[in-house]
Amino acid sequence: xxxxxxxxxxxxxxxxxRSIIERIERLEEEKKTIADDIKxxxxxxxxxxxxxxxxxxxxxxRKQDQAERQEEESILDLYKAALGME
Numbered sequence: 001x002x003x004x005x006x007x008x009x010x011x012x013x014x015x016x017x018r019s020i021i022e023r024i025e026r027l028e029e030e031k032k033t034i035a036d037d038i039k040x041x042x043x044x045x046x047x048x049x050x051x052x053x054x055x056x057x058x059x060x061x062r063k064q065d066q067a068e069r070q071e072e073e074s075i076l077d078l079y080k081a082a083l084g085m086e
Contacts, residue, residue: 042055042056
């Protein structure tokens with residue numbers, strides 16, 4: 001009897017593990033597809049004449065909140081001034 005419970009538990013755990021792994025695999029495939037789509041949009045932007053490095057910087061900055069962005073800009077300005085770049 002105890003053996004049946006252990007075997008059933010192992011079967012359930014194996015099923016759950018398989019389900020989790022399959023979900024991760026599907027999500028990884030979706031992530032790859034999305035990454036390819038993003039790459040295509042950057043290529044389109046470059047083909048139109050936009051600077052993709054600047055676009056990447058703008059996207060990174062837009063992810064930050066205003067205070068975080070201002071702090072980063074202040075530190076950058078301080079470092080540039082220290083190096084005589086201003």
